[in-house]
Amino acid sequence: MKCKFLALVLSLMLTGASSYSGTPPRKLAKKPLVVFVTGDHEYSGEETLPLIAKELEKNYGMRTIVLKAYPDHNSEKNIPGLEALKDADLAVFYLRWRQLPPDQLAHIEAYLKTGKPVMGFRTTTHAFNFPKGHESEKWNAFGEFALNSPPGWGGAAKHTHYGHSSSTDVSVIPGEAKNPILTGVGPFHARSWLYRxxxxxxxxxxxxxxxxxxxxxxxxxxxxxxxxxxxxxxGGKVFMTTLGHPEDFREESFQRLVINAIHWDLGLKIPKTWKGKLNIEVPYREAK
Incomplete structure (x- = not known):
């Protein structure tokens, strides 16, 4: 597994832009740009994340761009506008089993190789689903090389869940109770069924x-x-959560976690003052 993973990373680094050199990140603009890349069949990420983006612009002095699969969330082969990643200070991904063309993947690859921060939600562990032998098959392991998560669904990692009728009690790991990302985050119940x-x-x-x-x-x-x-x-900073059911976004602790993590990824101080619970009422839909 380790040899295959190292070969995968080497393959990515040898194509396209130069790999991350370890040099300090560029100074953030007065208003950092967060680019959200969405495309999933099931969890309405293209509806929940724009509400997070709106909050970042309204109360936290950021610029945002939300990219969506076209013509709808079930379109697996087209997310227009990925060239926006060239100017992004943070890329946030909520994807599920995409098969993007090489020219669109190139924008994601170029971003990763800058060593800039990344953030991912739930099904981004299995963001891509190219057939065996496909020229872009290496992207099926996006979760591992970009977000430190399992390299796709099932497989040798046995990445799975515990049933759609289940839900999840979430608790703070005691040793991380003072972690700035967890400011204002307490135990909560998530509708997401737990990912293994x-x-x-x-x-x-x-x-x-x-x-x-x-x-x-x-x-x-x-x-x-x-x-x-x-x-x-x-070399990029990572924040990853396997939560992300639309009902999770209704939980104030989860909202704070997301806002805090975005600040952390950007190298900004965690907000001392919480602007208040967001009204996020987005429905869940069954995957096709």
């Missing part, structure tokens, strides 16, 4: 922030981390 990422993920060196315990699982369940930070294969 253990035993091999998050990748070694990641910092676990929140733990999830499955409620009403359809099989024997173990507790799993549901949010972590780290550094990815390109």
């Amino acid at each position: 990422v253990l035993p091999d993920y998050p990748v070694k060196g990641s910092t676990w922030l929140l733990m999830g315990k499955s409620v009403n699982p359809d099989k024997e369940a173990i507790e799993n981390p549901v949010a972590w930070t780290g550094t990815n294969s390109f």
Whole structure:
């Protein structure tokens, strides 16, 4: 597994733009630009994340761009506007089983190789789903090389969940209680059914922030981390959460986690004052 992963990273670094050199990140603009890249069949990320983007612009002095699959969320082969990543200070991904063309993947690859920060939600562990032998098959492991998560669904990592009828009790890992990202974040109940990422993920060196315990699982369940930070294969800061059901976005603790993590990824101080709970009422839809 380790040899295959190293070969994958080397392959990505040898194509396109130069790899991250370890030089200090460029100074942020007065208003940092956050680019949200959405495209999933199930969790309405293209509806929840624009509300987060609106809040960042209204109350936190940021600029945002939200990119969406076209013509709709079920379109797996087209997310227009990815060239916006060239100017992004942070890229936030909420993807599921896309098959983007090489010219669009090139924009994502170029961003990763700058060593700038990345953030991911839930199904971004399996952001891409190219057939075996496809020229872009390496992208199926996006979750691993970009977000320190399992490299796609199932497979050797046995990445799975505990049933759609289950939900998750989320708790703060005691040793991280004073982590700035967890400011204002307490235990909460998430509608997301728990993803299994253990035993091999998050990748070694990641910092676990929140733990999830499955409620009403359809099989024997173990507790799993549901949010972590780290550094990815390109030297970029990572925040990843396997939560992201639209009902999770209604939880104030989850809202604070997301806003805090965006600030952390950008190297900004976590806001001392919370602007108040957001009104996010977006429905869940069954995957096609």
